[in-house]
Amino acid sequence: MKKNTFYKILKLKKNIIYFLLLCFYSVEIIFAINLPNNSVLNINKIHHKENFQNTHQKINNTNASNIKKLIYNHQYFIHKMYLKSLKLSSYHHQHGIILSIQKDIVLCKKGNDIYNNISIEQPYIENEDMWKNDTTEYYHPVHHIPYTSDLYNRIFRYFSEKISAKMEKNIKKIFSLWHTHNSIVNISFNKYPFSSWKIKFLLPIKDKNNYLLFTQNNFTINEDSQHINSGLGIRKISTKHHFLLGINNFLDYDYTTNDYRLSLGLEFWKSFIKLSSNVYFRLNNWKQFKNHIFTINNKKITYDIFARPANSIDVILEGYLPKIPQMIFNVKFTKFLQKKQAILHHHQYDDNELYILKPSKLAFGLHYRLNSLLYFDFLREQTFVDHNGNNTIFGIGLNFNLNGPIYHRLDNFIRAVKTFNNSNNIIDNKYDFVKRNNIITFEYKKVKSLNIHMLNNITNYPKTINYLKIHDYQLIKNITFHNVSDFMKNNGLFILQQDDCVVILPKYIHKINSKTYSNTYNIKVTIEDIYQREKSFSLTIRVLPKTKPIKVNKIDIKKSSLQIKPNNIYIDYKNKCTVLFTAKSNNNTAVTHLKHVKFIMKDKDNHIINSFHAKEKYPGIYSANIHNDFIGSFTIQVKINDIYYTELSKKIIFFDENQVAYLNIYDQKKLYEKNTIHDHVVLKIHLLNLNHQPVHKAYNIVVSILSINDRQGKNRTDSGKLHILNNNKVNLLSNNTKSQFITNNDGILQLDIADPDGIGVKTKISFSIPQTNITSDISLIYAVPTSPDTDKANMYGYMNDDIYYNHITLHRPPLYAEYAGDRKIFYLNEFWSVFTIHKAQTYCKSLHRSLPTRETMTVFNENYSTNNLFNKYGWPYKNIFSNIWTxxxxxxxxMEYYFYISIMNNKYYRGLSSSAYNVLCENIIK
Incomplete structure (x- = not known):
């Protein structure tokens, strides 16, 4: 009897399982092929919106979830990947229960059957945790391909839909009390136990046949974010021309991050198309998002990531072809409006702020349903970033309804779509939800983590001025001091200045109520920077009594001495310097057995940085090894029994061995020697530390053009661009006046400098290291052959003064500044003199020379062509200078006639004595 009862119970359970399988399972065959071209370009979390037919499916965490991500999360672009899977699932449909079999094809380099529990090759995601909190919502442009899930989730979905439908019905009844019978309500639950749900409703405010004023609201709660969207819109319908025109305005609020965004949208609907466009504007600025560690120059540096809503614009077009109503198309273009764009894992982090933004995207999709059994899908996505990437997906679907005759479902889709082009349908669609991106999209930027530090200890005398020495003070927005009541009561002050915070110490209190006062103040300092980040510090301020008079009868300051070896030292605990204090009395004898001898280290602002106890190494000689963690120049001062001996002090410098102190420039020639425009000057720049040793670190060096002057000291802007190269490369910074180069790891940079297009100028060049005061200036001269080497010339030149031929020397024409002629002619940046015959003779006599004879010039012209004179010697013998007196x-x-020769054709002509021509002076060498 018990055995039969057991079998009956088992059979009943089996029947229940079969019933559930029949109710919640469907059969569907789907083939999908993914044909991407590029690798991963951007990593984003995608939430699919309803498609054109308002169907919404949530991707479930199934055994094939890794495969589904490759189909539905289009931000993953995988090379030549095909998808293959097979599962059984079900879902309820308005025509009955549908059983579905899904089959996808997967072919990959390392792909295997997912049911053998072997992982499928996944795309590499760099800095994936960076985007975990990013809930950007994208509209899926393709009719949603149904996919399978397990029975548990299907059952939950079935009941959640029932609950949603009941709630929607009740809410509509409530709205009907305000005479809003055409309100639209949509409620959805995505996960058990209702951790993710969404309520969306459209409520008409004023409704007429051709006019609608409405409000649309959306409330979304996910596991990690909550969003509220509230908007107001107006739609105008033209029944004559069968179109709808609308405008709307929305306010978006992200409760999780406390961010706001405003949008303005336009709508244009025709009988077979819907066109929507939205512009989104942020209402708040940067807010801290999270920390992230980047590796820069082999060092891990922590940066803070800030986020703010991104300004963007989108255009959504959806509809069908009038002659092919079975084919639905969807187009969406999203453009993010920003001035800078950089992808996180494609950028070299050498600046303080880097903007991390979403790429613009264009998507096009087609859904063609041949009938209720067979349909086809196509998706093409184009992402616009530094390198264009695209993604292409093809899909084929086949449905079987096992709960009723097939012919009842044939062509239902076609008939439903054809009714869309009726004018009455435009009026019905005026209650559709506004197509927009409800989830706020963020843009990010990295800012170097808050690295503000300050002094934590100030020990000094009353009413002395001290500085907190706050690092990165320019980033400070606000400083708050806590526990300062006693400090302020005793006349202490904090004064905020442009470059630092000044601390004026209070008066020294000896006793209060017959009790000794400590004169020590423990103050908490909270610093807030411009990015609203806060950091707290503990500041201890100790006020010292006034200095006691020095007992000169015991220690003679003039005969005592203080020595520091070495006085330049690296910042390192392994490197210490020795301080020796020799104490002598006024009779020049050693003062021994002194107690409480200290060496006090102070900075340039007289702040006490550290103190070191000295031991008596030899009679009357006290020593200590000191070190420091700060870079800079400090003072070591002797202190004995709370008495500071200011006369016994020495300077010491602590520096990093790779900290540059000197910038030395060497070249293969003397820098101030005049080079020609055909020469190259090779400079070697060596960076040295304070000990004149090479640094072992690469530094940026900025080369700046300070001035360009001619020989008379006038600024010139018509000279050619100076060529400054390093390994044939140059990195221009601004207006061709600044270039930036990088030394090697030994602090050496070699530059090749030339001025091939120069006009004979002196260029002053500055070599500097950014963010330091280290600089070195040099001046380079590149001479031209068209100007003589004389201080009377405008430009720096190396023109030959004489040409020697056949025992005869001819002297070049004079500059007007050298000898004033009857006229002056400007040629190649110089003023040249031309003379009448009598003044020409006078000029040659002043040089103890004479005018050349006709025979001399004939032989000269036969051997020196015009081009040879100009190109080789630089003499001005073209056009206006071609006529020369003989x-x-x-x-x-x-009438007196004089002959002049034209060196252009070597012919002689007669000239008047009042004519002005060029002149050469002849000198016969015996």
Missing amino acids: ANQYTKND
Whole structure:
């Protein structure tokens, strides 16, 4: 009897399972092929919105979830990947229970059957945790391909839909009390136990046949975020032309991050298309998002990530072709409006702020349903970043309804779509939800983590001025001091200045109520920077009594001495310097057995940085080894029994061995020697530390052009660009006046400098290390052959003064500044003199020379062409300078004629004595 009862119970359980399988399972065959071209470009979390037919499916965490991400999360672009899977699932449909079999094809380099529990090759995601909290919502442009899930989730979905439908019905009844019978309510639950749900409703405020004023609100709660969208819109319908025109305004609020965004949208609907466009504007600025560690120059540096809503614009177009109503198309373009764009894992982090933004995206999708059994899908996505990436997906679906005749479902889709082009349908669709991105999209930037530090101990005398020495003071927005009542009561002050915070110490209190006062103040300092980050410090202030008079009868300051060896030392606990204090009395004898001898280290602002106890190493000689953690120049002062001996002090410098102190420039020539425009000057720049040793670190060096002057000291802007190269590379910074180079790891930089397009100028160049005061200036001169080497010339030149040929020397034409002629002619940045015949003779006599004869010039022209004179010697013998006086003359009819020669054609002509021509002076060498 018990055995039969057991079998009956087992059979009943089996029947229940079969019933559940029949109610919640469906059969569907789907083939999907993913044909991407590029690798991963951006990592984002995607939430799919309802498609054109308002169907919403949530991707479940199934055994094939890794495969599904490759289909539905389009931000993963995988090379030549095909998808394959097979599962059984079910879902309820308005026509009955549908059983579904899904089959996808997967072919990958390392792909295996997912049911053998072997992992499928996944795309590499860099800095994935960076985007875990990013809930950017994207609209899926393709009709949603159904997929399978387990029975548990299907059952939950079935009941959640029932609950949602009941709640929607009740809410509509409540709205109907305000005469809003056409309100639209949508409630959805995505996960058990209702941890993720969404309520969306459209409520008409004023409703007429051709006019609708409405409000749309959306409340979304996810596991890690909550969003509220509230908007107001107006829609105008033209029944004559069958179109709808609308405008709307929304306020978006992210409760999790406390961010706001405002949007303005436009709508245009025709009988077979819907066009929507939205512009989104942020209402708040940067807020701290999270910390992230980056590796820069092999060092891990922590940066704070800040986020703010991104300004963006999107355009959504959806509809179908009038002659092919079975084919639905969807187009969405999203553009993010920003001035800078950089992808996180494609950027070299050498600046303080880096903007991390979403890429703009264009998506196009087609859904073609042949009938209620068979449909086809196509998706093409294009992402616009530094390198264009795209993704292409094809899909084929086949449905079987096992709960009723197939012919009842044939062509239902076609008939439903055809009714969309009726004018009445435009009026019905005026209650549709506004198409927009309800989830706030963020843009990010990295800022170097808060690295503000200050002095934590100030010990000094009353009413002395001290500084907190706050690092990165320019980033400070506010400083708050706590526990300062006693400090302020005793006349202590904190004064905020532009570069630091000044602390004026209070008066020294000897006793209060017959009790000794400690004169020590423990103050808490809270610093807030411009990014609203806070950091707290503990500041201990100790006020010392006034200095007691020095007992000169015991220690003679003039005969005592203080020595520091070495006085330049690296910042390192392994490197210490020795301080020796020799104490002598006024009779020049050693003062021994002194107690409480200390060496006090103070900075340039007289702040006490550290103190070291000295031991008596030899009679009257006290020593201590000191070190420091700070870079800079400090003072070591002797202190004995609370008495400071200011006369016994020495300077000491602590520096990093890789800290640059000197910038030395060496070249292969003398820097101030005049080079020609055809020469290259090779400079070697060596960076040395304070001990004149090479640094072992790469530094940026900025090369700046300070001035460009001619030989007369006038600024020139018409000279060619100076060529400054390092390994044939140059990195220009601004307006061709600044260049930046990087030394090697030994602090050495070699530069090749030339001025091939120069006009004979002196260029002053500055070499500097950014964010330091280390600089070195040099001046380089590149001379031209078209100017003589004289201080009377405008430009720096190396023109030959004489040309020697066949025992005859001819002297070049004079500059107007050298010898004023009858006229002056400007040629190649110089003023040249031309003379009448009599003044030409006078000029040559002043040089103890004479005008050349006709025979001399004939032979000269035959051997020196015009181009040779200009290109080789730089003499101005073109066009206006081609006529040259000779010494030959004759008289006719009481008129004196003089011959001049044209070196352009080597012919002679007669000239009047009042004519002005070029002149050469001849000197015969015996």
